[in-house]
Amino acid sequence: MRLPHPLASTAGGIVAISKGMAAETSAPPAERPYAFAEPIDPLVRRVLARNPSPFTFTGTQSYVVGGEGSVAVIDPGPDEPEHLEALLATIGSAQLAAICCTHTHRDHSPAAAPLAARTGAPIIGCAPLTLEDDGPRADAAFDVSYRPDRVMADGESISGDGWTLIAVATPGHTSNHVCFALPESGVLFTGDHVMGWSTSVVSPPDGDMADYMASLARLYEREQDRVYFPAHGPAVEKPRQLVRGMIGHRKQRERQILRQIEAGRPRIADMVPQMYKGVDERLWPAAGRSVLAHLIDLEQRGAVARSGEEWKITG
Ligand SMILES: [Zn+2]
Numbered sequence: 001m002r003l004p005h006p007l008a009s010t011a012g013g014i015v016a017i018s019k020g021m022a023a024e025t026s027a028p029p030a031e032r033p034y035a036f037a038e039p040i041d042p043l044v045r046r047v048l049a050r051n052p053s054p055f056t057f058t059g060t061q062s063y064v065v066g067g068e069g070s071v072a073v074i075d076p077g078p079d080e081p082e083h084l085e086a087l088l089a090t091i092g093s094a095q096l097a098a099i100c101c102t103h104t105h106r107d108h109s110p111a112a113a114p115l116a117a118r119t120g121a122p123i124i125g126c127a128p129l130t131l132e133d134d135g136p137r138a139d140a141a142f143d144v145s146y147r148p149d150r151v152m153a154d155g156e157s158i159s160g161d162g163w164t165l166i167a168v169a170t171p172g173h174t175s176n177h178v179c180f181a182l183p184e185s186g187v188l189f190t191g192d193h194v195m196g197w198s199t200s201v202v203s204p205p206d207g208d209m210a211d212y213m214a215s216l217a218r219l220y221e222r223e224q225d226r227v228y229f230p231a232h233g234p235a236v237e238k239p240r241q242l243v244r245g246m247i248g249h250r251k252q253r254e255r256q257i258l259r260q261i262e263a264g265r266p267r268i269a270d271m272v273p274q275m276y277k278g279v280d281e282r283l284w285p286a287a288g289r290s291v292l293a294h295l296i297d298l299e300q301r302g303a304v305a306r307s308g309e310e311w312k313i314t315g
Helices: 081-091 114-119 209-221 239-262 268-275 279-301
Strands: 037-041 043-050 059-068 072-076 096-102 157-160 163-169 178-182 187-191 227-230 306-307 310-313
Touching: 037 081, 037 227, 043 081, 059 081, 059 163, 059 227, 072 114, 072 157, 072 163, 081 114, 096 157, 157 187, 163 209, 163 239, 178 310, 209 239, 209 279, 239 268, 239 310, 268 279, 279 306
Parallel strands: 072 096, 187 227
Antiparallel strands: 037 043, 043 059, 059 072, 157 163, 163 178, 178 187, 306 310
16 A cells, blocks of 8 residues: 655655654664574574675675574575584584575675575565566675575565465565564564664665655554564664654654754755764765655656756645
8 A cells, every 4th residue: 555645745744754764763772693693483593694884784684594304594694604504503414495685785695505506495575676678676785796596576475394485575674575474473674774773774766765664554554463574773662663663763763854844954964963963974875765765656656857956845
């Protein structure tokens, strides 16, 4: 479904943002157990890669789903020897039935190929990113070497001993993003679509804010998900509450952008320092991409128009 046009119902006012949502990011804890299999559900172990950054929080979290018989790995992460060995140790003597990627950013999928080479397991999950006629959608952040053996369309599933993974298409952060549901545990692996520690960057042209909002609305309608396990940051225990807050947060951002234009700041470069005061300045370029994503969405809905680098309100 599509969300209703937020500008069509201004009577509702600003949606309250929970305390945790007020900041764009929060600082990672000082110590994290890298290369360590942390049991977080009877069917799930979490392995943190040593790639912390302002964009990855404490690092990429790979998930090993299943027990002694057969397992799947979700988001194998960066191609780092320490992390690959930790995944292999966690898999142990179980059969690796599938290597699943939520999307092909470079902190998620590059270890898929070496893990497949070491185990013979198939790579199953998100689609590779296609190159468009109007130029490559993939930029430096993408893993263009990703080659899946099988793409999982929305609703398709794979299964092993006591577990099932169902693909939930969630484009927006990237065009090829999928979440994976584990119905036996009421878990949804959300990749970078929904994270508890930070809002997701939506960077055009591959990132699409209208798609992202529709994918948030889609998750909000899923009442069967008890907990989210994102690729970065802690588990989300009240997922629908968080998603509702995120939808409100994005609508608030949209109104903020319109107010920036009204206040005589028609360029993204002038809006970001106003809108992201107090946020780590290293994140401002990414924040600018998300502002652009909002503006493109507003433009497609006829609310703003672009002239070079400047935006004006038309709606
Ligand atoms: Zn990503």
